[in-house]
Amino acid sequence: xxxxxxxxxxxxxxxxxxxxxxxxxxxxxxxxxxxxxxxxxxxxxxxxxxxxxxxxxxxxxxxxxxxxxxxxxxxxxxxxxxxxxxxxxxxxxxxxxxxxxxxxxxxxxxxxxxxxxxxxxxxxxxxxxxxxxxxxxxxxxxxxxxxxxxxxxxxxxxxxxxxxxxxxxxxxxxxxxxxxxxxxxxxxxxxxxxxxxxxxxxxxxxxxxxxxxxxxxxxxxxxxxxxxxxxxxxxxxxxxxxxxxxxxxxxxxxxxxxxxxxxxxxxxxxxxxxxxxxxxxxxxxxxxxxxxxxxxxxxxxxxxxxxxxxxxxxxxxxxxxxxxxxxxxxxxxxxxxxxxxxxxxxxxx
Amino acid sequence: xxxxxxxxxxxxxxxxxxxxxxxxxxxxxxxxxxxxxxxxxxxxxxxxxxxxxxxxxxxxxxxxxxxxxxxxxxxxxxxxxxxxxxxxxxxxxxxxxxxxxxxxxxxxxxxxxxxxxxxxxxxxxxxxxxxxxxxxxxxxxxxxxxxxxxxxxxxxxxxxxxxxxxxxxxxxxxxxxxxxxxxxxxxxxxxxxxxxxxxxxxxxxxxxxxxxxxxxxxxxxxxxxxxxxxxxxxxxxxxxxxxxxxxxxxxxxxxxxxxxxxxxxxxxxxxxxxxxxxxxxxxxxxxxxxxxxxxxxxxxxxxxxxxxxxxxxxxxxxxxxxxxxxxxxxxxxxxxxxxxxxxxxxxxx
Numbered sequence: 001x002x003x004x005x006x007x008x009x010x011x012x013x014x015x016x017x018x019x020x021x022x023x024x025x026x027x028x029x030x031x032x033x034x035x036x037x038x039x040x041x042x043x044x045x046x047x048x049x050x051x052x053x054x055x056x057x058x059x060x061x062x063x064x065x066x067x068x069x070x071x072x073x074x075x076x077x078x079x080x081x082x083x084x085x086x087x088x089x090x091x092x093x094x095x096x097x098x099x100x101x102x103x104x105x106x107x108x109x110x111x112x113x114x115x116x117x118x119x120x121x122x123x124x125x126x127x128x129x130x131x132x133x134x135x136x137x138x139x140x141x142x143x144x145x146x147x148x149x150x151x152x153x154x155x156x157x158x159x160x161x162x163x164x165x166x167x168x169x170x171x172x173x174x175x176x177x178x179x180x181x182x183x184x185x186x187x188x189x190x191x192x193x194x195x196x197x198x199x200x201x202x203x204x205x206x207x208x209x210x211x212x213x214x215x216x217x218x219x220x221x222x223x224x225x226x227x228x229x230x231x232x233x234x235x236x237x238x239x240x241x242x243x244x245x246x247x248x249x250x251x252x253x254x255x256x257x258x259x260x261x262x263x264x265x266x267x268x269x270x271x272x273x274x275x276x277x278x279x280x281x282x283x284x285x286x287x288x289x290x291x292x293x294x295x296x297x298x299x300x301x302x303x304x305x306x307x308x309x310x311x312x313x314x315x316x317x318x319x320x321x322x323x324x325x326x327x328x329x330x331x332x333x334x335x336x337x338x339x340x341x342x343x344x345x346x347x348x349x
Numbered sequence: 350x351x352x353x354x355x356x357x358x359x360x361x362x363x364x365x366x367x368x369x370x371x372x373x374x375x376x377x378x379x380x381x382x383x384x385x386x387x388x389x390x391x392x393x394x395x396x397x398x399x400x401x402x403x404x405x406x407x408x409x410x411x412x413x414x415x416x417x418x419x420x421x422x423x424x425x426x427x428x429x430x431x432x433x434x435x436x437x438x439x440x441x442x443x444x445x446x447x448x449x450x451x452x453x454x455x456x457x458x459x460x461x462x463x464x465x466x467x468x469x470x471x472x473x474x475x476x477x478x479x480x481x482x483x484x485x486x487x488x489x490x491x492x493x494x495x496x497x498x499x500x501x502x503x504x505x506x507x508x509x510x511x512x513x514x515x516x517x518x519x520x521x522x523x524x525x526x527x528x529x530x531x532x533x534x535x536x537x538x539x540x541x542x543x544x545x546x547x548x549x550x551x552x553x554x555x556x557x558x559x560x561x562x563x564x565x566x567x568x569x570x571x572x573x574x575x576x577x578x579x580x581x582x583x584x585x586x587x588x589x590x591x592x593x594x595x596x597x598x599x600x601x602x603x604x605x606x607x608x609x610x611x612x613x614x615x616x617x618x619x620x621x622x623x624x625x626x627x628x629x630x631x632x633x634x635x636x637x638x639x640x641x642x643x644x645x646x647x648x649x650x651x652x653x654x655x656x657x658x659x660x661x662x663x664x665x666x667x668x669x670x671x672x673x674x675x676x677x678x679x680x681x682x683x684x685x686x687x688x689x690x691x692x693x694x695x696x697x698x
Contacts, residue, residue: 056397057406091394107497152452
C-alpha cells in the first residue's frame with residue numbers, strides 16, 4: 001500500500017523515552033511562525049487571537065480515536081494527522097466559515113515512536129499550511145489505551161453568511177458536492193485486505209476510494225463561497241454519510257425528503273466495489289460515512305440560485321439528489337417504487 | 350467517601366444501549382438556553398459566537414484521561430465533569446481571560462452507564478453556570494479503551510490585559526495564590542486507601558486536600574482582576590505544580606529563581622500528611638501537581654504593585670515565595686543552605 005507506515009526499527013525512540021517537555025519542544029520547533037493576528041501562540045496556558053473585525057467566531061472540535069476512526073495497519077500516521085484536521089475543516093466549511101487557528105490535543109500510548117508523532121504532525125501541518133491555519137496550542141498527555149487525536153478549530157464568518165442545519169423548507173432541492181461512497185468502499189477494501197493478511201496493491205479504481213477515506217479533502221472553498229453568496233437555506237457536512245445528512249437537515253425541522261436513487265453521484269470505484277460485493281451501490285453509498293462532502297438545501301426559486309451554486313462551486317461538481325418535503329418521511333425513490341431511506345453511518349455503536 | 354459513586358444497578362442502561370443520537374439529545378436537553386451572543390449553539394457542525402467588541406479571543410484545550418488523570422474508584426463522575434472544565438478555566442485565568450463558551454468532547458467506553466454521563470454533565474454544567482460559561486458544542490464518540498474527556502474553552506480579554514508566561518524580570522517577586530500541596534496529599538491518601546481496599550472516611554484535615562484534588566477551584570476571579578490591573582510581568586497556573594510553574598516562568602526566558610522553603614504556603618492537612626509519610630512537606634508540595642493556583646512574577650517597584658495585588662485578590666491570600674534571578678539556576682533556599690529546586694509533576698511519564 002503506498003500509504004503504509006515505513007518499517008520502524010525496534011530501537012526507535014518512544015514518546016515515553018523522550019518525555020513531555022522534550023516532545024513539546026520538538027513539536028514547537030516544527031510549527032511555522034504564527035501570523036501577526038496571533039498575539040500568543042503555542043507554548044503558553046492558552047492561545048490569544050485577534051478576531052476578524054465585525055465577524056463572528058466559529059468553533060468546533062472533533063476526535064480521531066485509534067480502533068474507532070483509524071487503524072494503524074491501514075494508513076500512515078501522516079494520514080491520521082491530515083484527517084484529524086480535515087474533519088474539523090469540513091465542519092467549519094459546512095457553516096461557511098474560514099478556518100484560522102487549530103489546537104491539537106494528543107493522548108499518546110507510551111510506546112508510540114517519536115517519529116510517528118512527527119509524521120502525524122507532518123500531515124496536520126501540511127494541510128494547515130494549505131488552508132492558512134496556524135497551530136497555536138493544544139495539550140499532550142499519556143494514554144493508557146489507544147491513541148487519541150483531538151483537533152479544535154476556530155474560524156470566522158461574516159454575520160449574515162452563517163449556514164446551519166436548520167432552515168430547509170419544503171420544496172428545496174437537496175444538492176451534494178462531489179461524489180459519495182468512496183470512503184465506505186475504501187474502508188471495505190482495506191478491511192477485506194487486512195483480514196486476508198494480504199499486501200496486495202490497491203486496485204486502480206479503488207485507490208481513489210482509499211485515498212478519500214484516509215486523506216479526505218474538506219470542501220472549505222465550496223463552503224465559504226456558498227456561505228458568502230447566501231445561496232442556500234441549510235448546509236451540513238457528510239461526516240456520517242449522505243443518509244444521515246439528509247436526516248439531520250430535515251427531521252429536526254419536522255420535514256422529510258425524497259432522495260432519487262438514480263441521481264446519487266456514487267463514484268465509479270465505489271460502484272464497482274459494492275457491485276462486486278453484491279451490495280446495492282446507492283444504498284451502500286447512502287449509509288456509508290466519511291465522504292466529507294457538503295449537502296445543501298437550496299430554494300428552487302429563483303432558478304438563478306441553483307445556477308449560482310454551480311458557478312461558485314465549480315470546478316467541483318454539485319448534484320441535485322432529491323427534494324425536501326413537508327411530509328416528515330424520509331424516502332428513497334426508484335423507478336420501481338419508494339423505500340425508506342437507509343440509516344446513516346455511526347462510529348458510536 | 351462522601352464523593353464516591355452511588356452503587357449502579359447491574360441493569361443500568363449503557364451508552365451503547367442508548368446510542369449516539371439519543372445520548373446527544375439527552376445532553377442537549379440538559380444544556381440551559383444559550384446567551385444572546387451565541388448565534389449557533391449545541392447541535393450544529395460548529396458553534397457560532399459573537400466576539401466581545403474590541404477584545405481578543407483566548408482559547409485552550411485540556412483533557413482528562415481515565416487511568417491518567419482520574420480513577421473512577423476515587424471520585425464521582427460529577428467530580429470528573431467539574432474538573433474537566435476547571436482545569437481549562439484555570440488556563441484562561443492564568444492569561445487573565447474571562448471564559449465564555451465551552452466545547453465538550455467525550456470518548457465513551459460502550460459499557461459506561463448513561464447516568465454516569467449525566468453525572469459528568471452535572472458537574473460540568475454546575476461549574477459552567479457559576480462562571481457564566483455556555484456549553485455550545487463538542488463531540489461524542491466511542492472509546493475502545495479508557496474514558497476520555499476533553500474540554501475546549503473560548504474566552505475573551507482586553508488587548509492590553511493579557512498575561513503570559515514570558516515577561517518575568519530579574520528581581521521580580523514570585524507570588525502564589527492560596528495554598529499548595531493539598532491535591533498531592535489528597536492523591537496520596539486516596540492511593541493509600543484504595544490500595545488498602547479500605548472504605549475509611551477521609552480524616553478531617555485531609556478532606557480539604559481530597560476535595561482540592563477532585564474538585565479544584567480555578568482562580569478565575571483572581572486571574573481576571575490581576576490581568577485587568579496590569580500588575581504582573583508574568584503568570585502561569587499550577588497544573589503541574591509549583592516547582593514546574595517556577596521553572597516555566599523563568600527558564601525559557603533565560604532566568605532562574607530562588608524559592609524560600611519557609612515561605613511556601615503548604616496547607617495544614619498536606620503538611621501533616623507528608624510529615625506522617627516521612628516526606629519533606631515543602632518538597633512534596635513543590636513537586637506535587639494539580640493545585641490549580643496561580644503563580645505571578647511581580648515587580649518590586651513601585652511597592653504599590655504588590656499592595657494592589659493583595660487587594661484585588663482578597664479574600665484569597667497571596668504569598669511571596671521567592672525571587673526571579675538573572676542567574677539561570679533554580680534554587681530552593683533553607684536556613685541550612687541552598688538546594689536544587691525539585692522537579693515538577695508530570696502526568697506524562
